[in-house]
Amino acid sequence: MRRIEAIALAAGTAEAQDALLVCNIGFPSRELFAVNDRVGNFYMLGSMGLASSIGLGLALARPGRRVIVLDGDGSVLMNLGTLATIAHRAPKNYLLAILDNCCYGSTGSQSTCTHLGTDLEKIAKGAGVAGARTVTDAEGFSRALQDDGVVVMKVEVGNADVPVIDLSPQQLLSRFVKAASMPPVNE
């Protein structure tokens, strides 16, 4: 599956679940903005490695709201401690979806260690996320998107031809904070 297709699938699911969606820096955020922009999407423009942490803080602050994080293999490798913190807190309203294309896709597709066999599912399990799993197709990813914890979704190398996000950081943040402050639809 192409990454943009996995992102579209996750974004559609998040919309159906009224979930807040925190997205990783670089092309993933641009692809999400292109395929399904919502006020409930947070596009992380800097701070590589911290999407999972931002989402966790949000999930702990708003236990009644579902939070999905779209992260990458390179970014999670940069902040592996996040998996231990996620395991320790284990909020039921939080899912970390790692889109693993085995490379740094936004900087020229240089290989990450997952290309050499580093297994993020096993690292997550070792950190204490018992239900961590790896999926490789739309069906498996769809099922995982209904769950909490950590899922590694294997995707193809390559970025879609999408424009840069044309909203300012302040615009992106203020509309997201407003969306995050709303009570859940099913409450």
Next chain:
Amino acid sequence: MNPSTAVYRGMKRAGIDFAASVPCVNLQQLLALAGGDPAIIHVPVTREEEGVGLCAGAWMGGRRPALLMQNSGLGNCINALASLDQLFGIPLLMIISHRGSAGEPMVGQMPMGRLTAGLLDTMEIASFSPTPSEAEETVERAWCLAAKEGKPVAVLLDLEFWRGK
């Protein structure tokens, strides 16, 4: 007043209800106070930068966040403070134990001890260094500045402070 109690009271006055932390020997009492407070969600993190992310997310979710750490950890979060908090305009109260100041017994603390004030200055992060008797009010004021201006603010507490001076 006990220095840790003074900082904790300042956090309470500011309405801090979310704290991420990496320990320092001088933060022991404060971490116990924050960790034992049911009104504060306290998340020990593995690295200070992770705490910047957690605090940013918690603020987006309506909380008032503080990051409790040693000044060595400031070096671990510089990019996140700039390209997350300062870029988007997200407030953060940083309570920093400043090691490597006068009377420091550990040689390994000296380099960051010497550089901390300059790093904060370069990053245009406002910094306060109260005495224990000033700390309660200063901590509240530091959060108010962070919230008003949407940026990280530091309260820098050196060895003298923790000795109660």
